[in-house]
Amino acid sequence: xxxxxxxxxxxxxxxxxxxxxxxxxxxxxxxxxxxxxxxxxxxxxxxxxxxxxxxxxxxxxxxxxxxxxxxxxxxxxxxxxxxxxxxxxxxxxxxxxxxxxxxxxxxxxxxxxxxxxxxxxxxxxxxxxxxxxxxxxxxxxxxxxxxxxxx
Numbered sequence: 001x002x003x004x005x006x007x008x009x010x011x012x013x014x015x016x017x018x019x020x021x022x023x024x025x026x027x028x029x030x031x032x033x034x035x036x037x038x039x040x041x042x043x044x045x046x047x048x049x050x051x052x053x054x055x056x057x058x059x060x061x062x063x064x065x066x067x068x069x070x071x072x073x074x075x076x077x078x079x080x081x082x083x084x085x086x087x088x089x090x091x092x093x094x095x096x097x098x099x100x101x102x103x104x105x106x107x108x109x110x111x112x113x114x115x116x117x118x119x120x121x122x123x124x125x126x127x128x129x130x131x132x133x134x135x136x137x138x139x140x141x142x143x144x145x146x147x148x149x150x151x
Contacts, residue, residue, distance in 0.1 A: 003129060004122035005100065007138055014050060014071060016065065022044060029073055030065060032057045037064070052104070055083040063095045072097060074120065076105035085118050093120030109133040 002014045013133040015026045019034045023041070029050035035042060042049055050071030051062060062072075063132070072091055093096040102122035103115050107151055112134050123134050 001124070002128060004131060004135055004138070005102075007135065009135065014048075016052060016073070027070070030070055032062060036061070037063070042069070043136075050100075053084070053087055057087070058082040059087045059090050059095070066091070066095055066097045068098075069097075070099045071102060072099065073102045073104050073124075076103060076107040077143045080108050081088075085115065088115065088118040088120050110139045113138045134146055 001012050002009055004010070011112065014029050015024055016029045017023055017034075019031055022079075023045060025047060025120055027050070029046040029052050030038075030042065031052050032041055032054075035051045047069040049068065051065075051069055052073040052075050053059060053062070054075050054077065059102060062069075066072075088101055088103075091101060098132045100122050101120045102124060103112070103120050105126050107115065107123075107125065109125070109130050112120075115123070116138060125131065125134055
């Protein structure tokens, strides 16, 4: 499946592993709960590691582990919940996460410009038909009144 990373459409090489799923090979992403429960096993994995965060998750619980992670997925279960905007800002601004910060799920294409301003650099909408619109909306504005966390 494709996604947008750094404003370019590219292939997604990551695999999300459910909490009861078998760890596969390659680059994997797990839930925060699974990360906390199986951290030693996951750290011995040969591929890259990522953690998926939901709106109700506490990103402070992950702060000390960020140097071990290459990807944080912010999973939008529906477009009306804005807590993941704050999570993104905290991960970039307060905790200094340097890896890929990805929005997944039910975010709206109209939100991607603002999501990029809080540090999200990759977008994987639930419906890949939205990819052209997401890419277009990343260029909605040319003038900003506030500084971005991404700059």
